Amino acid sequence: MTRLLGPERQRLVFALAGALIVLNVVSFTFGQPPLATLTRMWQGTWGTPYGIGQVLFKATPLLFTGVAFGVAFRAGLFNIGAEGQLALASLVAGLAAARLGGVLPSPIAIPLVVLLALLVGASYAAFAGAMRARLGIHEIITSIMLNRIADVVLPWALAMGLSTDGVRTRTIDDAVRLVSLERFVPALRGSAASVAFPMAVAVAFTVNAWSRRSRAGRELEWIGQAASVCEAQGVDVARRRQQAMALSGAIAGLTCLGTVLGYKGYYELGLGAGAGFSGIAVAMLGRGGPVQLTLAALLFGTLAQAGLAINARVPRDAMGVIEAVVIVLMAAAAHASARQGASPSKPSPAEVQT
Amino acid sequence: MAEAIEPRIELIGASRRFGERTAVKALDLTLEPGRIHALIGENGAGKSTALKLVAGLLAPSDGEVLVGGTRLDEASPRAAMARGIGMVHQHFMLVEPFTALENLILGAEPVRESPLSRLPFVGALFGGGRLDLDAARREAERLAAEAGLSVRLDARVSELSVGEKQRLEILRVLFRGAKAILLDEPTAVLSPLEVGELYATLRRLASRGDTVAVVTHRLDEVVRFADDVTVMRHGEKVHAEVLDGDARAHEEATIRRLTRAVMGGDVPDATARRPIAEDAPVVLELTDARVDGTGSRGLAGVSLRLRAGEIVGVAGIEGNGQRELVTALAGVAPLVAGRVALDGAPLFTSHGDAPSRVREARRRGLVAVLDDRHHDELVLDATVADNLVLGDLGLAMPGAAVDADEAALSSRRFERFAVEPRDPSRLGRELSGGNQQKVVMARALDRSIRALVLGQPTRGVDVGTARVIHEAVAEVAARGAAVLVVSADLSELRTLSHRIVVLSEGKLVADLPPTATDEALGRAMLGAYTEAPGGSR
Incomplete structure (x- = not known):
């Protein structure tokens, strides 16, 4: 078994087994037979074509935010601000799409809207990046605070006339919306999955290739591993960090593809909320590469959709518990395998002697 | 001395593999109490691995390690320490914000027994007694005086010079009761004066019966200060000799001999620096x-x-x-x-x-x-x-190939x-x-x-x-x-x-x-x- 499965997969199996046990306990607590709950979860997710479509739909924003967090993380930065970045980008995308519908043909309008979302997400994150690079203020603090600012600014902006009714923007013309996946796979009919999911997967692969092959991507990884070395070797650490932060924000901004353009057709308060933080877990779980990242997004998407499926009998919050259990167990298993792998032949990193 | 730990350490046919690579091959090595043993060789010759086998920090893949005639079964810093072996690593393992004394006692805190500490549960809660810093200081000062080590015990590690940090590392090993001290490239970071002081300390430890082993690249200090030398090459012992008065008297010849053993053949002469042109700008x-x-x-x-x-x-x-x-x-x-x-x-x-x-x-x-x-x-x-x-x-711009x-x-x-x-x-x-x-x-x-x-x-x-x-x-x-x-x-x-x-x-x-x-x-x-x-x- 240990030969067959890499450490990553062993961890996953371990975490899922733990989650299953907790699920049983939770199910019992609410007076539901665990098997029935499990069956219901299965049918609501991978058991039916509609369920699969819903899982893909739920996984889409998580994959975008997972990639976004991962890009910054490789450079040693913590972009905790995807939440605010995706909210602002979604609002702007919603407004722009509503305005452009019928004005421009969709092959021009859609890329334009996407570009705007990228720019808004990037600039909001770049602010946190600049604070870090120029003033040394840690990006965790600034990006969290920027989330709070977005929380306040968005309702105000909507109330000040950007919305039709104070909570949502005007509905987007069909021509500017993303095509639903059921156009290609009829079985998925009724589900909210759109081409945004394959786009997210493509983004995950592209960003991964960029990280490993491009100069900027590789230098960013080295900066994440040893910033002092990069500084001494003439790598422009501050500039690269700003770039990483902006890229991270831009990808977070793409989340609106799945929500605004691919599903709702407008922006409303709270659309996509939570994806920013769940993306962190997705990124940590899927650290190995784009395939792992996609699987991690699907896992969390499955959990979210399963929560909806059992909502009538067991509170949906139970799935929040399960999600937390998966994260905690994964972290514990990662720690255990790291300890196992540590050999006494390697001295711990040398203390810096100056 | 009768019941003290006998610090003779022997490697018998010891090998150590890391995956495909064999770092140490069937090595026989005896470290005698009372002598300074130098281990030399090229980078990657297996010296540090050999030292870690001796220290019990690595377990041999084949062969065995005997300490005082008994087999060392477990490879861990704790087990090695229990057998009286201590290692000073090339990179110091000190907690920078702690004082020298605090680093010294870390993991080996001396405690004063109290009535509370004898109670079950409560005793465990109080860690078996109260920290006795004064006793630690007295013991540290005694050991430092004995070994001729000067360390400012109340200075923070971050304020210590490199030489002082190294002396603290040695003192820490002694504090844990080591009778065998292994040092991995201790002189790489020292000035010539400090090198002399270090070997004076090591000599003092050896003359009271401790076992001392040193990995180094500097052949002159080997000839000047060591008693035994073992040369390793590609994981194997290729040369060993006892450095007596004769070897020391003919320092140049001895260094040449050891250099040949290290290199596995003759080496070109040291660089002849070129003269500078008269009108060089x-x-x-x-x-x-x-x-x-x-x-x-x-x-x-x-x-x-x-x-x-x-x-x-x-x-x-x-x-x-x-x-x-x-x-x-x-x-x-x-x-x-x-x-x-x-x-x-x-x-x-x-x-x-x-x-x-x-x-x-x-x-x-x-x-x-x-x-x-x-x-x-x-x-x-x-x-x-x-x-x-x-x-x-x-x-290049981000994204450039x-x-x-x-x-x-x-x-x-x-x-x-x-x-x-x-x-x-x-x-x-x-x-x-x-x-x-x-x-x-x-x-x-x-x-x-x-x-x-x-x-x-x-x-x-x-x-x-x-x-x-x-x-x-x-x-x-x-x-x-x-x-x-x-x-x-x-x-x-x-x-x-x-x-x-x-x-x-x-x-x-x-x-x-x-x-x-x-x-x-x-x-x-x-x-x-x-x-x-x-x-x-």
């Missing part, structure tokens, strides 16, 4: 350069002129401004006052940040290698191939000093210290050079590679570059330099020919030399 000029120190006085006004083809050595006790001198010339640290000029034109005039200064220096042909490999030169978690091109990827020439650049540098293991996809941290330094030097020497500044260029590098590096440096100078070498190794400075300047408290206090004696250099290092320093001659 000044290439690198420092005028009253001042740099803020990190934990020391820094550079307090240094003026120095290096001519084309000239190699100038910088000697001094660690922490007297050497690092600041090198980091400032590299562009990493800013000058707070003074000027640096290269080929007559000023350098570092714009108020840029560190990376832009570094790039400016490199563009103009001022190439520097900093002394702290892990902090400044190598990304340990990146591959060797990546490290070989680090800093040379340029400032990998240079087509990069692979060629990387492999050319990889071959320059024959980095081991022969696999550029290994991570930096998988290499021995000497091979890491080969990577660093290969990268630096491959650039276009007008002036070369080297901080400890062969620290932790074996004799053979050190000579190759010295030869390459001499060649750079012969092609008309100016070279500044900062080193704690006086024989290295003598081999390379046309003249040796001495830094003391951030100032140049002497300017001596390479033939200057240890004593003259040592006096200058302590600031006792009174001759006014000159510029270029």
